[in-house]
Amino acid sequence: MDNVVDIVSALAKPIVDAHHFELVDVEFVREGKSWYLRLYIDKPGGITIDECALVSDELSEKLDNIDPDPIPQAYFLEVSSPGAERPLKKEADYERAVGHYVHLSFYQKVNGEKAYEGTLTSVNDDELGLKVNLKGRMKDLVIPRKNVAKARLAIKF
Incomplete structure (x- = not known):
């Protein structure tokens, strides 16, 4: 289904750019018996419900006019904010996150x-620096980027 993500990303990018928003992520996933096409958009200060609806309407119209249909099965289109625990996908996401609390999960321990x-x-291109609290002591870690499976902003409790 990566092809669907690529096609939708290419269609959505000009729409999002025209409104001075950022396309954070696109996913096409099956949950239970239903398929979901999800776009996550943002802008400085946060995205509103009306802005999500605007992008949804414009993208839906574009998708409806493509022949042959790139998504032949039924699906739900959802456009939303990436939320407080926004994923870090692009280099700019990582750079913006410096100084912020993050969650990193790894391919290998x-x-x-x-x-x-x-x-x-x-x-940097090869590593991430991370300051963590290990048993009450602050420690600086160097994480090889090739070992990072997923990264996102996190809420500190």
Whole structure:
């Protein structure tokens, strides 16, 4: 289904750009018996419900006019904010997240752990710097980027 994500991303990008929003992510997933096409959009200060509806209407019209239909099965189109725990996908996402609390999960354990939460302190092509609280002591970790399976902003409790 990556093809659907690629096609929809290419269709959505000009719509989102025209409104000075950011296309954060596109996913096409099956949940139970239903398919969902989800777009996550944002802008400085946050996105509104009306702005999500605007993008949804414009994208829906574009999708309806493509022949042959790139998504032949029935699906639900959802356009929303990425939320407080926004995923970090693009390089700009990581750079914006420096100084913020993040959650990183790994393909292989790092120092015996499959995931860490902490403050992102640095970003370069090969590594991420992360300050974590380990048993009451602050420790600086260096995480190889190739080992990061998923990254997102996190809420510190």
